[in-house]
Amino acid sequence: MRDETSAGRVTLAQVASQAGVSLSTVSKVLNGRPDVSAPTRVKVEELLDNHGYRRSTPTAPEAPLIEVVFHELDSTWSMALIRGVQNVAKETGVSVVLTETGTRHSPGADWVEGVLRRRPLGVVLVFSTLPDDLKKKLWSRAIPFVIIDPAGDPEPDVPSVGSANWAGGLAATRHLIELGHRRIAVITGPEDMLCSLARLDGFRSAMGMAGLTPDPALTRFGDFHVRSGHAHALDLLGAPAGTRPTAIFAGSDLQALGVLEAARVLGLRIPEDLSVVGYDDIPPAQWSSPALTTVHQPLVEMAEEAARMLLRLRRSDRTDRPGSPPQPSGADQADTRIEFGTRLVVRDSTAPPPGA
Amino acid sequence: MRDETSAGRVTLAQVASQAGVSLSTVSKVLNGRPDVSAPTRVKVEELLDNHGYRRSTPTAPEAPLIEVVFHELDSTWSMALIRGVQNVAKETGVSVVLTETGTRHSPGADWVEGVLRRRPLGVVLVFSTLPDDLKKKLWSRAIPFVIIDPAGDPEPDVPSVGSANWAGGLAATRHLIELGHRRIAVITGPEDMLCSLARLDGFRSAMGMAGLTPDPALTRFGDFHVRSGHAHALDLLGAPAGTRPTAIFAGSDLQALGVLEAARVLGLRIPEDLSVVGYDDIPPAQWSSPALTTVHQPLVEMAEEAARMLLRLRRSDRTDRPGSPPQPSGADQADTRIEFGTRLVVRDSTAPPPGA
Structure with missing residues (x-):
């Protein structure tokens, strides 16, 4: 709808005339004054938007x-x-x-x-x-506005800050492989979040590079909360020793805390019987017993x-x-x-x- | 310095004359306008304060x-x-x-x-x-201003919100006594904070009401952080079974998490070998393994x-x-x-x- 060719050339008088209001009303809208009716404000804003009008010098001083x-x-x-x-x-x-x-x-x-x-x-x-x-x-x-988007799904027209999820999944998994683990389970976040998928792909790449094939039964999608880590871990660890995983890479520290509690209930010691890696490095990761190995997001x-x-x-x-x-x-x-x-x-x- | 008798009767003209500035400058100071020099603003503010002048109708609208x-x-x-x-x-x-x-x-x-x-x-x-x-x-x-002061040391002239520390200490200790504990250690906060003392007094009253005399060697002052709980617990639990405490009441959940880790390192199971009560009920209290019994501060x-x-x-x-x-x-x-x-x-x- 925007008329690109007119951008930069529209005058406030033109907007006033098209909106059927006075120039002073347009000026009030521009200055964010409250004494303009909502329908008038919407109409004037729309016209200004359609013309790509940009307030180059705000009249009210910006607040710190x-x-x-x-x-x-x-x-x-x-x-x-x-x-x-x-x-x-x-x-x-x-x-x-x-x-x-x-x-x-x-x-x-x-x-x-x-x-x-x-x-x-x-x-x-x-x-x-x-x-x-x-x-x-x-x-x-x-x-200006900026999006903090650790999930890794930024909108193309907005500046954003994220973190390297794939590399985080890779590093966590490599650590477990280097310790000697082969049957490694992964509990990641929701299937529809890019960060879950990126971490899972990092896990799969690390496994692949070590010549290991991830067991699909040991891959779980959760919701990043304690409860989902707990439930998946109870299920994964219920298998007899030998077939159950010796390590779990959790998609969040909260999920990892849920894994610790599942292990305690099942009488498994951390890290002697089961290794656990979290993700995020929120403060509770340091306070848990034992303290969590985890992927630090800055x-x-x-x-x-x-x-x-x-x-x-x-x-x-x-x-x-x-x-x-x-x-x-x-x-x-x-x-x-x-x-x-x-x-x-x-x-x-x-x-x-x-x-x- | 304040002249109480003149309160309510000072006029802005008097303030202007005493400050040696114009009435319009006093008005600018009152309205928080930026175009007044800092020394002038200070002088006018002081005179207004000394006269107990109160702006009864702010001219700029308040912000939500x-x-x-x-x-x-x-x-x-x-x-x-x-x-x-x-x-x-x-x-x-x-x-x-x-x-x-x-x-x-x-x-x-x-x-x-x-x-x-x-x-x-x-x-x-x-x-x-x-x-x-x-x-x-x-x-x-x-x-207006209000102080949130869980430490229990409010200033007399300021409205404040706090919580019942003594009753919290009492409830935590009674719970342990009812479970059958007799050798109960307490790790509280800093000695110069009223909330530490109130919780400790609650602990002592519960012990006294049960006919128990707290062992001074089992009373420790910490700083409410994980590390102090950990260090005191290592020391308390290092004693041989029979002389060491069977329960620890910690002054904060963070200290209690430190106690859990000390117990893990020493090979003591919670709650089979040692009972632990925290204080605060912050979210990590639910996520710890095992989940903490604690005193909920709302x-x-x-x-x-x-x-x-x-x-x-x-x-x-x-x-x-x-x-x-x-x-x-x-x-x-x-x-x-x-x-x-x-x-x-x-x-x-x-x-x-x-x-x-």
């Missing part, structure tokens, strides 16, 4: 705030990610605003109204998406980088085009994807297999 | 924000407290701003400038204090209540004194202390003592 949007604040990851954004915020004298979208995976229109009112330096989205109309609204106000650093990307986007926005004409929305935000390396942290839950 | 100030964001409690504030914020369409004070236990002057600029509905302080001058600044702008509910107290203070401020004259600062915020009950959650880390 970074917005962080979570799908679910309860995740064991949340604290590390908040920590990372907070580190950068503190360095730069900025405060952090939290929003949780809850059951929805994307924030709603009421959220974006709040953001436009607050005029933050930028928005970090954790594991969430933005509907196209909200993206346009942020772009049109030159409010969540704090990922969030720090996301916050710094915002500040860079903000700056380049300022530097490259001072007083520049309106641009088609989104054109300058594309193509940035940073992927952080993962590394194996060897603690006390892995050892050579029994009888090795 | 609740500020949360942490001393240390890394604490295992932080997530539950953020969660609680967020629950109330979501109900009421409000966003949450996070600040971490880091090494300092109280936020600095730069923080308060940001708060005055943002005009939040109120401030929740977690385990932090406010210097008197910052308290006055918030009072003078009618920005951290989410405590933070919810703190946020609701803010909104109530805000409302009563509005309702009681519409257009009322300036009040001496702080007079309306005193004396509110809410203490939440704690309860024992029995899981798998406690059982009758060996041979019972």
Whole structure:
């Protein structure tokens, strides 16, 4: 619908005339003033969007705030990610605003109204998406946003930060193979998440490179929570010694904790009877008994980088085009994807297999 | 320094004259406008404070924000407290701003400038204090604040939310006594924190009521972290069976996790050889192997209540004194202390003592 050829040439008077409102009303919409009716605001916003109109010089001063949007604040990851954004915020004298979208995976229109009112330096989205109309609204106000997406499924037009899931799966599995394990089970995340598949592929590649064929009966899909690790492990370890796995690579530390508890209930010692590798390296991985060997995802650093990307986007926005004409929305935000390396942290839950 | 008798009668013209500035400059300071030099702002603020001047009707509209100030964001409690504030914020369409004070236990002057600029509905302080001058600044702008203080050492002039530490210590110890334990060790928090002492006193009262005399050698002060639980437990459990404790009441879940690891290293089974009770009921308490019996602190509910107290203070401020004259600062915020009950959650880390 966007009229590319008119981008950069539309005047506010034209928008006012097309919307059937006064120039001052268009100006109020542009400045995020509250005294405009909702239908009028929508109509004017649509016209501005269709013309690719970009507010090059926001009239209200921006606030020293970074917005962080979570799908679910309860995740064991949340604290590390908040920590990372907070580190950068503190360095730069900025405060952090939290929003949780809850059951929805994307924030709603009421959220974006709040953001436009607050005029933050930028928005970090954790594991969430933005509907196209909200993206346009942020772009049109030159409010940058970045997605932290450890699941590895970034949207092409949004800068994002992720981590190397395939390499993590490879490293975990190689460690177990080097210890002498051959019957290795894997409990990964949901089948429809790219990070689950990438870790599983890393596992399969490590097995293949060692000349081992993974037993399909020892591959399980879970949901990254304690309970799924526990249930799959009870099932996997119920087999008689000799046929049961001597090691389990879990898709998350929480699943690995569930595996530890299943082993305890079955009277198996970790790591003497069973080796366990987790994934994430959240704090409870260090506190578990025994402490978990796991794949470290640099969540704090990922969030720090996301916050710094915002500040860079903000700056380049300022530097490259001072007083520049309106641009088609989104054109300058594309193509940035940073992927952080993962590394194996060897603690006390892995050892050579029994009888090795 | 405050001239109580003049409170309510000072005029802005008097302040302007005493500060040697124009009335419009005083008005700019009152409205938090940035175009006033720092020395002038300080001088005017001081005069306003000394006169107990209270801005009864803020001119800038308040923003739908609740500020949360942490001393240390890394604490295992932080997530539950953020969660609680967020629950109330979501109900009421409000966003949450996070600040971490880091090494300092109280936020600095730069923080308060940001708060005055943002005009939040109120401030929740977690385990932090406010210097008197910052308290006055918030009072003078009618920005309420509440302290979440599970340590049980509230300041008398600030509304606060805490929990029943003594009763928690009592309940944990009674549970162990009822199971048949007699030689019970206690690892509590730092000796200079009221919550450590209250839990220890609860422990002692339960022992005394059962006709048991606690062995001073089995009472240890730690720092609430995993390592201190681990070190004290290695020492306590190093004694030969018969003289070593059959149960340990730890001052935090983290300390209890350290106790579990010490027991594993020493080859003691939980709960067959040793019973362990934690404190807090943070999520890792459920994920440990075995799952921890612990004293539940309702951290989410405590933070919810703190946020609701803010909104109530805000409302009563509005309702009681519409257009009322300036009040001496702080007079309306005193004396509110809410203490939440704690309860024992029995899981798998406690059982009758060996041979019972």
